[in-house]
Amino acid sequence: MLFDPEVWQITLLSLEVSGLATLISLVIGLPLGTWLALGKFHGRSLLMSVVNTGMGLPPVVVGLFVALMLWRSGPFGDLKLIYTPAAIVIAQVIISFPVVTGLTAAALQALDPRLRLQLLGLGASTAQMVLMLWREARLPLLAALMAGFGAVISEVGASMMVGGNIRGQTRVLTTSIVLETGKGNFDIAIGLGVLLLTITFLVNWALTVIQQRGAKR
């Protein structure tokens, strides 16, 4: 199985799609989580509750919503994104960014609130203060990144619904496992499952090494 080029194409696509979705989630979630943690505005608690609810969004519900949006007759049908890797990325971003946002906010709120006063009292600009706070919270922030990646590399419902599991185009590891199990090819399904777990482990291992290198001794 490991010598089958199709398996590698599927694996690579899984990594590309989930990696890109995680990256986009980070770009959205890190500033949004920071704003939620540090900002003072009306409706902050409500927004925080929405984000926390979003952390547990069922992938099939996200898949349904994105499918409706991207369906040929849907509001974004003209973009012709349904059953493309881009559609999977969109769905996975919706699954992942609340996780990154919520955990970013929690990580920054766990810091001593006087740290902000201290940074400003030493002449830090707002941007410098935020960068320093991210640096101080780098361990839980990396955990947020791992959780965001974990949420999308392992999901199957949304990928199946908006990607369509098209061979050579939108088939990813999780949808392949579902397909092979359905066909009764348990040996292939188990092999793909082991491959998925191995990849997830390797990515998280790399992030953990970075995280622990920065851990307090």
Next chain:
Amino acid sequence: MIEIHNLHVRRGKRTVLEVGHLQIAKNEVLAIVGPNGAGKSTLLLALARLLRPERGDILFNGKSVTGESDLAFRRRIALVLQDPLLFDTSVFDNVASGLRFRGLHKSDIQPRVETWLERLGIAHLKNRRASELSGGEGQRVSLARALVLEPELLLLDEPFGALDPPTRNRLLDDLRHILPESGTTTIFITHHLPEARQLAGRMAIIVAGRVRQTGLVTDILNAPADEEVRSFLAAENGKY
């Protein structure tokens, strides 16, 4: 010279701080003394523009700083809080942080940081991680981090409050020399009278959000302005 005029801070509908006029001469160390909850830290935060007063003006050398942006103003001062609140990096990087915020070049930062590490007796800790330091070492790093900025006004909020008495006395003794030598104008908050006596020439007594008396430490101790000041001083004197 630094002057504070008519400073009012409100929390909700309540005025928590009211300072009519307070003046600090260049190179002077002024102690702000008062019981817990008197408004000492509120005054310090207002002076650092970390909370917005309802009204009032601060003058540096006769010139109002009201028109200056918060950032520009904060880069003229430095703040040290009761806990060192060090960043999770090396001692050197901690002390260099404020200079980096100001965009100074690496070649300018290194000698300045090393000078201040030396002056505070922590040069040997330069490469040590901040999380490995003792409370006293941490507070020395925190003071070096502020003093290296050569601020026009140094604000100290009970910097010895969390230290054990021998560590506090050693640090107080060092600061008693360092502050006049470096010519740093300092406002120093404490509720510990011996600290005020050791470090400051003058003190201002705040009770219930108002400055009740300002003057030489010995003069105030000998002749408190009113009954509240007298009872505060008596209670504090009784502790030591």
